Amino acid sequence: MFKHSKLVSALAVAGVALFGAQAAQAQIVKIDGSSTVYPITEAVAEEFQKSKKNAVKVTVGISGTGGGFKKFCRDETDLSNASRPITKKEMEDCKAAGVEYIEMPVAFDALTVVINPKNTFLKEATVAELKALWEPAAQGKVMKWNQVNPAWPDAPVKLFGAGADSGTFEYFTEAIVGKAKSSRGDYTASEDDNVLVQGVSRDVNAIGYFGYAYYAENMNKLKALPIVPPKGGAAVAPSEQAVIKGTYQPLSRPIFVYVKAKSLQKPEVKEFVEFYMKNAAKLTKEVKYVPLPDNAYTGNLEHVKKNKIGTVFGGQNEVGITIEELMKREAKM
């Protein structure tokens, strides 16, 4: 840490001598990362501290998935919340710093396309229709509902969506438009999903998207739009069953927690991870996310035991992957 200059190190040494060593805060489990995963990890942290009678301290920050990985690969945190798999660039950063990690899916997040409850003409939508609405080429051109589907009325479209820095935006564009971060720009964007909830609930011609939890808490104000799966078949509305069965496609995705292999040697981190996997199913439901099947959590614990380091994605996000596939794959650094 103090490698820069003699002056700085002298100052720092003086500071440490003056203020006493930092040894007193040894038993802290440090977590940072995605705001999407945050509610689950926070719930686990809260319960874990209670069960340990506060002997172990857990801190959870929100820096976004990317910001979290930056800190994680700089060896500053023990666990990192991530709403998407680690990218190639981040894998390289971690490798350069000698940080090895174990990837653990912890829940499903189902992106929900929502419309105003008074909207009577929209019963379902296909991925192609959503693409026509959201792709970059639609900017300034597709402004009315009947431009997408002639059966829909000649009324203005009001679009609400996630801000460009969020993992939600990345996943939605990848799943719908076909390329991550490729979207029209003339819509109401907000990192604060409550703003989107308000917007859609007040405008009959509005359509928007965000995480399932925000829909679940505001069901009285919003209607979820069933999506026709890309492989065909009947339109599926987002629900716990649909997500677990894998029929709500392509908008459901697993979300992750990455734990540093070195940190697992600390008993408090190991205990925290074990506690996380044992209680994730219950706590995930409580914060309105969709839990994984039980064998995924036991599988994660197995991976921790066997020290299965690396990611199964190879630095590439994938749309529509099932949890079984994910657990079976070989992980690579």
Added chain:
Amino acid sequence: MQALTTEQIRAVIARGKLRDNIFKAMGIFCLSLALIVIVALIADMVMKGSERFTLDFFLNFASRRATQAGILSAWVGSLLVMLVTALAAVPLGVAAGLYLEEYAKRNWLTNVIEINISNLAAVPSIVYGLLALGIFVYQFGFGQSILSAGLTLALLILPIIIVSTREAIRAIPAMIREGSMAVGATRWQTCRYHIVPYAMPGILTGVIIGLARAIGETAPIITIGALTFIAFLPPAPFMGEPAAGLFDWVFAPFTVMPIQIFNWTSRPDPAFEINAAAAGFVLMAMVLSMNAVAIWLRYKMRKNIKW
């Protein structure tokens, strides 16, 4: 020039008075607009947050359950950060202001410094956050701690304190200085026994206004990495097992009120909006009571100054 008749003079006076009254009405209107906004804001927060104003709200940590979530770590964090900020910024700012007014020679260098200080006061707070992330968090290795946050906010309010110190000193009549010097006091003695005591009310006002600004700052604190969920307090000196050192708390991770409020407003569960409103009111009360203390101190100290 033709002399005006009494009636004409009265008409002129009446017109003047009418203009006076119109301006007065406009002034009252503007003032009441500002007052109505602040009263409406407070009333709104009190009404929305009223059901959370319990002792538990102040003594509970953050939680995923809105009804059990409290602001303990946030208000303790805010107070400790303010303590570090005050300890760092007040001596530096007052000394710098005193030097510039009483000691520094008038030349191009002091002019450059003066312009820079005024410019610093206008720098957006996020820039201080970025600076502090590089210097305090990584270079000095203070980490994401109360110390880093306190020093960052100290930098932020330093220009405010310097400027208000200088203004307070400038308001002291030159004859006080001359009188002191005339009876043989050194420059230091003049400052120590006359300038600083007389300028104190003004300096304190500047300090407290600076601190009131700092306590509401969110951007620089987020930049240096304050946490969102933290369910423990910094170690109190000489407490705990093993006993904490006198200054261990300055290295502890923390959160502050504005971050807690921001986190609550962005949650899916609407029940957290009640918490956010209640916490917003508490923050507002903290700021207003700091301002009240500033007014009281100024009044009390001015009374004791006899020239």
